[in-house]
Amino acid sequence: xxxxxxxxxxxxxxxxxxxxxxxxxxxxxxxxxxxxxxxxxxxxxxxxxxxxxxxxxxxxxxxxxxxxxxxxxxxxxxxxxxxxxxxxxxxxxxxxxxxxxxxxxxxxxxxxxxxxxxxxxxxxxxxxxxxxxxxxxxxxxxxxxxxxxxxxxxxxxxxxxxxxxxxxxxxxxxxxxxxxxxxxxxxxxxxxxxxxxxxxxxxxxxxxxxxxxxxxxxxxxxxxxxxxxxxxxxxxxxxxxxxxxxxxxxxxxxxxxxxxxxxxxxxxxxxxxxxxxxxxxxxxxxxxxxxxxxxxxxxxxxxxxxxxxxxxxxxxxxxxxxxxxxxxxxxxxxxxxxxxxxxxxxxxxxxxxxxxxxxxxxxxxxxxxxxxxxxxxxxxxxxxxxxxxxxxxxxxxxxxxxxxxxxxxxxxxxxxxxxxxxxxxxxxxxxxxxxxxxxxxxxxxxxxxxxxxxxxxxxxxxxxxxxxxxxxxxxxxxxxxxxxxxxxxxxxxxxxxxxxxxxxxxxxxxxxxxxxxxxxxxxxxxxxxxxxxxxxxxxxxxxxxxxxxxxxxxxxxxxxxxxxxxxxxxxxxxxxxxxxxxxxxxxxxxxxxxxxxxxxxxxxxxxxxxxxxxxxxxxxxxxxxxxxxxxxxxxxxxxxxxxxxxxxxxxxxxxxxxxxxxxxxxxxxxxxxxxxxxxxxxxxxxxxxxxxxxxxxxxxxxxxxxxxxxxxxxxxxxxxxxxxxxxxxxxxxxxxxxxxxxxxxxxxxxxxxxxxxxxxxxxxxxxxxxxxxxxxxxxxxxxxxxxxxxxxxxxxxxxxxxxxxxxxxxxxxxxxx
Numbered sequence: 001x002x003x004x005x006x007x008x009x010x011x012x013x014x015x016x017x018x019x020x021x022x023x024x025x026x027x028x029x030x031x032x033x034x035x036x037x038x039x040x041x042x043x044x045x046x047x048x049x050x051x052x053x054x055x056x057x058x059x060x061x062x063x064x065x066x067x068x069x070x071x072x073x074x075x076x077x078x079x080x081x082x083x084x085x086x087x088x089x090x091x092x093x094x095x096x097x098x099x100x101x102x103x104x105x106x107x108x109x110x111x112x113x114x115x116x117x118x119x120x121x122x123x124x125x126x127x128x129x130x131x132x133x134x135x136x137x138x139x140x141x142x143x144x145x146x147x148x149x150x151x152x153x154x155x156x157x158x159x160x161x162x163x164x165x166x167x168x169x170x171x172x173x174x175x176x177x178x179x180x181x182x183x184x185x186x187x188x189x190x191x192x193x194x195x196x197x198x199x200x201x202x203x204x205x206x207x208x209x210x211x212x213x214x215x216x217x218x219x220x221x222x223x224x225x226x227x228x229x230x231x232x233x234x235x236x237x238x239x240x241x242x243x244x245x246x247x248x249x250x251x252x253x254x255x256x257x258x259x260x261x262x263x264x265x266x267x268x269x270x271x272x273x274x275x276x277x278x279x280x281x282x283x284x285x286x287x288x289x290x291x292x293x294x295x296x297x298x299x300x301x302x303x304x305x306x307x308x309x310x311x312x313x314x315x316x317x318x319x320x321x322x323x324x325x326x327x328x329x330x331x332x333x334x335x336x337x338x339x340x341x342x343x344x345x346x347x348x349x350x351x352x353x354x355x356x357x358x359x360x361x362x363x364x365x366x367x368x369x370x371x372x373x374x375x376x377x378x379x380x381x382x383x384x385x386x387x388x389x390x391x392x393x394x395x396x397x398x399x400x401x402x403x404x405x406x407x408x409x410x411x412x413x414x415x416x417x418x419x420x421x422x423x424x425x426x427x428x429x430x431x432x433x434x435x436x437x438x439x440x441x442x443x444x445x446x447x448x449x450x451x452x453x454x455x456x457x458x459x460x461x462x463x464x465x466x467x468x469x470x471x472x473x474x475x476x477x478x479x480x481x482x483x484x485x486x487x488x489x490x491x492x493x494x495x496x497x498x499x500x501x502x503x504x505x506x507x508x509x510x511x512x513x514x515x516x517x518x519x520x521x522x523x524x525x526x527x528x529x530x531x532x533x534x535x536x537x538x539x540x541x542x543x544x545x546x547x548x549x550x551x552x553x554x555x556x557x558x559x560x561x562x563x564x565x566x567x568x569x570x571x572x573x574x575x576x577x578x579x580x581x582x583x584x585x586x587x588x589x590x591x592x593x594x595x596x597x598x599x600x601x602x603x604x605x606x607x608x609x610x611x612x613x614x615x616x617x618x619x620x621x622x623x624x625x626x627x628x629x630x631x632x633x634x635x636x637x638x639x640x641x642x643x644x645x646x647x648x649x650x651x652x653x654x655x656x657x658x659x660x661x662x663x664x665x666x667x668x669x670x671x672x673x674x675x676x677x678x679x680x681x682x683x684x685x686x687x688x689x690x691x692x693x694x695x696x697x698x699x700x701x702x703x704x705x706x707x708x709x710x711x712x713x714x715x716x717x718x719x720x721x722x723x724x725x726x727x728x729x730x731x732x733x734x735x736x737x738x739x740x741x742x743x744x745x746x747x748x749x750x751x752x753x754x755x756x757x758x759x760x761x762x763x764x765x766x767x768x769x770x771x772x773x774x775x776x777x778x779x780x781x782x783x784x785x786x787x788x789x790x791x792x793x794x795x796x797x798x799x800x801x802x803x804x805x806x807x808x809x810x811x812x813x814x815x816x817x
Contacts, residue, residue, distance in 0.1 A: 034137045035073050035089050036065075037125045039117050041144040042078040042108040045173065050196075051107050054143055059099050067095045073133070074098055075125055079117035080110035081149075085124070090131025114148035115155045118166075118182065122159040138164045142182060147175040156182045165190075172196055225251045242274020266292040283315040307333045324356035346373045365390045380406045397422045412438045429461040453479045470502040494521040533560045556607055570676040571609050571625055571668050572601070573661045575653045577683040578614040578644035581712070586736040587643045590682060593708075595635045596743035597680070603631045609669075610634050611661055615653035617646040617688075621660070626667025650687035650717070654694035658701055671702070680706040681721050684736075686714045695721045705729060710736055 038058050042051070058076065065072045069090075076086035076098075087101045121140055126132045140159070160166060168183040170176065170193040183190035217228035224237035239245050239252035246253055257276045258269035265278035280286050280293035287294055298317040299310035306319035321327050321334035328335055339358040340351035347360035362368050362375035365383040369376055377383055379392030394400050394407035397415025401408055409415055411424030426432050426439035433440055444463040445456035452465035467473050467480035474481055485504040486497035493506035508514045508521035515522055523529035526545040527538035534547035549555050549562035556562065574597070576590050594612065601608040611625040612634075622641050628634045662668040662677055669675040679698060698705055698721075707718040709732040722729035731742045 033071050033073075033133070034139055035075075035126065035132050036139045036141070037075040037077060037089070037121055039077045039079065039121055039140055039142045041080075041112065041114075041142075041146070042084070042105075042110075043080045043112040043146060044109040045112070045146050046107065048107075050145070050171070055102055055105065057143070058102055062095050062098050062102075065095070067093065067098070069093045073131060075130070076102060076105070077117060077121055077125055078105060078108060079113060079120075080108035081113055082108065082110065083113075083117050083120040084108060085120075085130075088125065088130040112144065112146050112149045114142070114144060114178070114182070115150040115152040118142070118152060118159050119155045122155070122162055122164060126162075126164060139167070140164050141167045141169065143169045143171070144174055145171045146173050148178050152178055153181040160184055168192070170194070223250045240273075242272070264291050305332050348374045378405060397424075410437065451478050492519045494519060535561045556602055556604065558604060558606065561602065561604075569607050570601075570678050571611075571662065572678045572680065573611040573613060573625065573657055575613045575615060575650075575657055575679065575681045577616075577648060577650070577685070579616045579648040579685065580645045581648070581685050582643075584643055586684070586710075589736045589739060591638050591641060593682070593739045593743050594638050596740060598631055598634050598638070600743075601631070603629070603634060605629050609667055611666065612638060612641070613653060613657060613661055614641060614644055615649060615656070616644040617649055618644075619649070619653050619656040620644065621656075621666070624661065624666035647688050648683065648685050649689050650681065650683055650721075651689040651691040651694055654681070654691060654698055654721070658694060658698050658703070662701070662703065677701075677703045678706065679703045680708065682708045682710075683713050683718075684710045685712045687717055691717055691720055699723055707731070708739070708742055710734070710739060 040054055040058070046054070062074060065074070067074065073089040075089040075091070078084045078086055086105055087098070092098045092101070118140075124130060126138050126140075128134075132138060156166060165184045166182055167190050168179040170179045170191075172195060174193060176191070176193055179191045179193065180187050217224075222228040222237070226240045226243065227238040229236055229238055237245060237250045242255055243252040244255050245251075254273035256271045257263050257274070258265075258271040263269045263276045263278070265276070267281050267284065268279040270277045270279055278286060278291050284293040284295055286292075295312065295314060297312045298304070299306075299312045304310040304317055304319065306317075308322045308325065309320040311318045311320050319327060319332050324337055325334040326337050327333075336353070336355060338353045339345070340347075340353045345351040345358055345360065349363050349366065350361040352359050352361050360368060360373050360375075365378045365385075366375040367378060368374075378390075381395050381398065382393040384391045384393050392400060392405050395415075396417040397410050398407035399410070400406075410422070413426045413430065414424065415422050416425055424432065424437050430439040430441055432438075441458070441460060443458045444450070445458045450456040450463055450465065454468050454471065455466040457464055457466050465473060465478050470483055471480040472483050473479075482499070482501060484499045485491065486493075486499045491497040491504055491506065493504075495509050495512065496507040497504050498507050506514060506519050506521075511525075512521040512523055514520075525540045526532070527534075527540045530545070532538040532545055532547065536549045537547065538545055539548055547555060547560050574594055576594065578587065582590065598610060601610070603610060609625040610628070612622040614620050614622055623634075623637050628637060657679055660666060662679075664670060668677065695705065705721050705723045706729050707721040709715070709718045709730075711734060713732060715732065718730050718732060719726050733739060733742060
């Protein structure tokens with residue numbers, strides 16, 4: 001900053017000298033390299049003669065500078081409402097080139113965007129690409145005659161932060177507050193304000209002595225502890241390498257890199273001013289990198305005297321033996337471990353130690369067994385040592401076999417030596433046979449005193465009783481009792497278990513019949529014993545039951561519930577208007593209307609399915625056809641629907657219904673099942689989009705459309721939506737409070753039978769009815785025959801005339817179908 005201040009002082013002082021004094025041949029004052037950029041105001045407020053004065057101001061300063069690529073570089077930027085780069089710092093190396101370019105400047109004559117010019121100087125003019133040098137003072141001189149038309153404080157602060165020293169020179173109409181916002185501190189050295197352009201040269205006089213004056217380091221008491229460095233008109237203190245300048249700007253403190261942790265020593269850091277060296281702890285030595293340490297390998301010295309291995313440790317070494325050896329008391333030599341000495345070898349004869357283990361060895365005449373510890377004699381009876389070997393010998397009553405090892409007994413059991421010979425005896429429980437050699441087990445059952453109820457079984461030295469199959473021996477060990485298989489508790493009989501020999505069977509209570517599985521029992525009147533679930537009446541049949549409904553009602557697909565509505569098997573999607581005009585309190589009435597409609601339907605997975613869509617400016621599926629399977633679930637979901645508000649896009653809602661709501665993905669049943677599809681649109685106003693296209697497509701898709709309008713609903717639109725005949729599919733009321741009555745009227749159309757006032761009954765004697773009756777009757781007879789109740793029809797075999805059954809069995813046709 002000080003150097004930059006001096007350089008600008010140099011520029012202004014030179015101009016002042018040029019203006020105030022006659023030119024001389026004295027050498028130019030040199031104070032070192034500097035990058036100088038003039039930022040001149042070319043706005044329309046600067047008159048032509050004033051611009052010429054500013055042009056002469058720059059040329060006079062350049063004439064007094066030491067211009068060169070290695071000395072002072074100069075650039076010029078003109079600004080008004082835009083910025084013009086007249087020439088950059090790298091453009092010229094001679095003052096004559098610069099003067100020529102300055103003389104060719106044409107004023108821009110527009111606004112005064114000073115902040116834009118400062119930002120250009122910071123980002124472009126003082127960039128390396130434009131010739132700015134690192135480590136060289138960057139100085140900007142701004143000359144302006146008016147108030148900036150943009151913000152300058154923030155961009156000027158950023159420029160100063162980037163290292164640019166800014167001098168602000170204001171002329172005539174310039175604003176002092178703006179000049180101070182642009183200039184570098186201190187303001188008394190960097191801010192100038194004169195009345196007119198021809199007075200700019202006056203500010204050069206005060207810097208003349210600073211530019212080419214005395215060397216303050218030599219001729220003043222500078223107070224620097226280490227080094228004083230002069231600059232034109234000033235000086236500053238520096239420290240020797242390894243020291244840092246204190247806050248007083250004069251004294252120095254050694255830099256302790258060790259204390260600051262700015263070292264990479266492995267163990268010990270030894271500090272010196274601005275540097276350090278490394279050392280190691282005892283027992284370690286410094287490596288060649290002078291940073292890391294390695295433990296000293298005392299074994300490498302070769303004087304360890306270890307018999308096997310030498311192991312280095314901190315500050316010494318230890319001797320270690322190879323596996324299978326132990327270190328002797330001298331801590332150097334090794335002895336092989338005697339594993340036999342541990343006493344856990346289990347060898348029957350001899351233990352032989354080897355390296356890291358041992359093995360067993362047998363005496364002469366014996367062989368080692370597979371367990372590798374015990375020994376077996378080569379001879380079956382006795383081994384007799386002889387010269388250079390051994391022989392086998394048998395006990396009395398035995399003879400040596402041809403293998404010269406084993407012995408063959410004369411007796412089957414035992415041979416007893418007696419004087420001058422031997423004889424055979426049997427083991428306990430056996431008796432000697434007549435051949436005086438072999439033995440037979442004594443049959444104690446043959447004595448006839450066993451008292452066994454079923455069977456007597458002889459065993460060695462005795463007997464025991466045994467029972468026949470299906471019986472168990474009693475505690476007296478003699479008598480038998482038939483096994484009670486029911487007592488085991490795993491018979492699974494529904495009512496009673498009856499034990500029989502080698503098994504059991506199940507028995508049912510009175511009024512029940514044993515089923516084919518032989519275990520379960522079924523009541524002869526199932527309606528009284530099971531949860532049949534019939535809504536109206538349960539009718540028992542042998543081994544089964546079925547539900548029936550009162551006259552005028554129809555049994556539903558679940559086989560239990562009864563319905564009054566012939567269209568109970570439909571897919572119904574309700575489109576309700578959630579626009580802003582409905583209002584929250586009326587939207588609650590709409591939801592009650594929906595639930596009134598749901599109350600009139602027979603909802604089930606195979607009966608009626610209900611889906612709900614709300615629309616305003618957009619469309620939202622509240623729940624699809626497949627989501628809920630009971631009225632209670634649907635009505636709860638309806639009451640939880642949130643009011644959307646906004647517009648009324650009825651056409652968009654119809655499009656969504658056709659393309660999505662009646663898709664199989666949303667739960668609509670396949671078209672081939674011929675399940676009626678019904679759409680009900682509820683709205684309170686005119687649609688904001690076209691409804692004609694999608695109302696037509698809905699009906700072409702086979703959807704029966706109902707239109708319900710309230711308040712400001714448009715009758716033409718409702719009729720466009722409704723299916724034919726329109727009068728039965730179109731409803732309107734002026735008040736939301738009356739929509740409950742519409743729900744009651746709507747029931748008459750959804751439930752076709754009620755709307756027509758009568759039920760179509762086919763003529764039972766018509767040909768097609770007779771064929772249908774015959775087919776159903778034959779199918780039913782087959783079912784009844786399988787259930788063994790065909791006699792019901794056999795007793796009525798006298799009904800042989802088809803004409804006769806037309807009038808009497810018409811209700812049966814309806815029942816069977």
